[in-house]
Amino acid sequence: MRRIYLDHNATSPPLPEARAILQEVLAGGWANPASAHLEGRQARAFLDTAREQVARLARVPVKGIFFTSGGTEAAHAALHGAALAGRGKQVVFSGLEHAAVRAAVAALVERGFQPVEVAPDRSGVVDAQRFLSACLAGDTAVAALILAHNETGLVQPVEPVAAALGAREIPLVVDAVQAPGRLQPILPTGEHILGLLSAHKMGGLPGAGAVVAAADRPLVPFLGGGEQERRRRGGTPPLALIAAMGAAAAHLAGEGPEPREQMGKLRNKFEERLLHEAEGIEILGREMARLPNTCAFLVEGVLGEDVVAALDMDGVAVSSGSACSTGSARPSESLLAMGYDQDRARGLVRLSLGSETAEDEMDHARQVLVTALKRLRRYGTGNGGS
């Protein structure tokens, strides 16, 4: 059966450049990049190149990047590193943060930090002024605000928050995992910003990530163990995966605005027609700034996970929210934070496009979706139902 993949926010398929570099690393870059011999230097060259490529995409100096084993580790490294290096007592975070950031905050709470959560409004955006007030009301060690939400795609007011916090030298962790390939620039720059990146959301592979942090920012290493990554991250780095991440970053840095515009066009057309062809659809943040590839909606009377299963069997891959919480009984934390009740939140469906997504794929996906929704509604098992 023909497959249509519309779950790029969970994982994007690896770009051709990423696949190609893997072969090169396996052939000539398999050694330990810290070793003082030719093989080590060859491996090291791949690491250096990847760092340059990711730095260029993030518009920071090369020393402003250190690699991790993924976005989750990046979140822990940034929050742990900044909080423990400073003197502040509280951690401020938005109600839209990814589970990895929330877990990193929870770990800091165990160490005695005070958590302060700032809820988004019903539309799914955190109010910049409220977030800043929370940061300034106490002795803030570190704050965390996601750049663009993984489920709704909604862009958060990171720029004004970063500027105001930067002026007070309060570090701000910015989860930019969904940005590469979907937003340009992928991160605001600033010496007090700690950006989080994940390779498999940008055309690399799972198992590599990065923290974007100024070279002179004091950070307590989350994983001690060696001198690697300028003592910011111990352990031999996952070199092949990092090289693939670098190759993907180079591809995205060289891209013009066209792929993003194209995704936005397809997404908007899809939504317009969907609203016309199906009933009881609430598209989240339709009139607001959001990732051009993301379409998130709530269906009345239908469970999001049923839509995912029905579409999967008809060849279309979508999701019912963050892949990390799929299979848990709890609906999206973020939707609950936005004020939706449990039943309503169970109706979440997310489609996320890639730059290669074609118009006829979106048309086919929409037809399959409309048919599935009618059938699912007929049996009345959805949110708020029996």
Added chain:
Amino acid sequence: MRTAVALSGGVDSSVAAALVQEEEGAAFGVTMRLFAAADELSPGGMKSLPVAGGRRGRCCGGDDTDVARLAARTLGIPFYVLDMEPEFRRAVVDPFVAAYRAGRTPIPCTACNSQVKFDHLLRRALGLGATRLATGHYARLGRESHSGRRTLARGMDREKDQSYFLFGMTQEMLDQVRFPVGGMTKEEVRRLARTHGLPNADKAESQDICFIPDGDYRGFVRRMAAEAEAGGEIVDRSGHVLGRHEGLSGFTVGQRRGLGLGGGEKAYVVALERDLRRVVVGPREAAYCRQLETEAVNWVSCAAPSHDLECEVQVRHRQEPVPATVSMLPHGRAQVRFARPVLAPAAGQAAVFYGDEQVLGGAAIENAVCDGSGRDRTAQEAGASLTA
């Protein structure tokens, strides 16, 4: 045409999936996620770090779901976990807790079958594009040729027969389900599982209530209830107070252990009096009943009879059926008169009517006549017939 198979992680449902897939080539597996893990029940999740390997309902999350997923992978069929925690809680767990506290002895599996598995799950499977839902139940489906009525009979393997738990199924449900292993023995099922390379071919049987894996249902009822249960007196059949208890949910008719009455002759629970919150104890004979009344009957393999029905009645899962006469009462309820006394039918359990191997119908037991005012008379009758 697709058939959904409810995979529990056990060998029976996995083999059911193998049989459907072999026959139709278009099966898909679904597992119900019925109960949240303890750590997911606390809101927020900010209070403490998540601890890996924490407590999880054995049937309802974690391990069994992984086995179900592995079985689906082995068979090469799609597999989905469906969150049904709110529905399960509403239809099964809350009534289970309430029933125990009201001095009844509920069977969660029958509520689960008729309100969750063959209602909510069935409708979800149909919504997903299935035309039928198959499960690993040991029961056989049939159809009467002249009336077209669907029939339900005991599983071929009498040791494994689960028809008792299925008395609540409607004709519409029976029309849309399949029990592929109902005509097989457990040994045949295990052999087929090995042939198909299924991971659970030799998995041990599960006996406990799925959402109470440690078997401590009294502790569970205590934990789940919003407020503490009121205690009461333990009395003999003449009303003499013998002791106190901490709540009716600790007792079932016919129970002997855990009464805390000390020595003397062996005492059995013979009745639970909800209004007085009393536990009545007596000799074993007094726990025998000749007659009971049920709630509204669900007629399965036959239509509601217009005259008394001579059949066999079973009042618990593992029990030899007893010849009885079933008479209809107003509102679809029924009176069951046994040909010989039956030990401790408990309110809340099911009385299932069998004719030959077929489930004719069944209902929850409303009251067995060994309690209240009729207690002494019934006890004498029971005693008399025991010694006769």
